Amino acid sequence: MCEVLVGGHVPASLLDWPGKVCATLFTAGCNLRCPFCHNPELVPVRTSGEGPSGFLEMLHDRRLFLDGVCVSGGEPCMQRGIGELLGRIKSMGLLVKLDTNGTYPEVLRDLLEQGLVDMVAMDIKAHWDLYPLLTGGLDVASMVRRSLEIIRSSGVDYELRTTWVPALMSVDHLRSIRFMLNDDEHWVVQPFRPGRCLKPELDETAAASPDEIMDALGGVRVRG
């Protein structure tokens, strides 16, 4: 039995992996508490619950219609059975995109070295010096920096994602992230989604539009 706790899934999506038709699996539980998190039901860490067998059966039936699977969360890398799960997906001939907050660099390195991941999308929550502001007070910057080094040296396709929450992050802060990442062409900025934030006060604050993001950061890639 694969030791991964599942929080939900989407049978087919054109959005979760641009250019690919993929199923998306959400693992249950996260080690961070980002105030802007829009999947608050996936955050509490659980010790028991639904496993991935139903999802894997669905995947087997639909594998010929899919390019791959996006494994998201919560935080997938905190799941003990994540390597086994990705191996079972790959054994069906499907590609794997892994969404991660980057706080488990050694797990990420093992998955990459085993060839279990075809693309990594990693969050860059904030400038390294201000990381706790966007993670619910947890200073995990050193782990994310290590994950960034691992991804960049792995040769795997990757994306770095920053969610812009104007109430928590100034335009100058956003620019400092761009500088910190050496204007990496893999960096994408997305507006946060008020409505069901982990910190409900943020639901009353404004999100920036994609046009506002582009005005603030000429030439940046914008999602959403």
Ligand code: SF4
């Ligand atoms: S946004 Fe933060 S709290 Fe929510 S799942 Fe992602 S890393 Fe966890």
